[in-house]
Amino acid sequence: MKRNAETEYRYCTFYIGEHRFAVDILAVREINRDMVVTPARGADPMVRGLLNLRGQVVTVVDPAISLGMGPVSMTRESRLIVLKNNAELEQKGLTHLRICDDLVGLLVDAVSDVVTVQGREIHPPPAGREGAPH
Secondary structure, eight states: OOOOOOOEEEEEEEEETTEEEEEEEGGEEEEEEEOOOOOOTTTEEEEEEEEEEETTEEEOOOHHHHSSSSOOOOOTOOOOEEEOOOOOOOOHTTTTOOSSSEEEEEEEEEEEEEEEEEEEGGGOOTEEEEEETO
């Protein structure tokens, strides 16, 4: 997605291991610390399981596994970043932020803060990584 150089964008930052990542704050539904996850047998290894979030099923994904870092160890600092689904994003006119049709939560070691970045400071992903998360 091409960004306006003069526009400010806000990102929720978080840690996986020692690495700091960010997700567009507009895509975040909520950050949850209560994580009673039910394992999903036969699922991809990066799917840690399912969570009942006030009657809605959230697929809990461990991005550390797909990054080759091994699974996130659950600690007091661990959090689940629940992302808005595509229907929620469309309702808010955020069709450029396609996530998933179902609710997905990212299991992270810790949530850091919200940062504001100027569009001119955001660079496209390296060649061959066009579909990579921002």
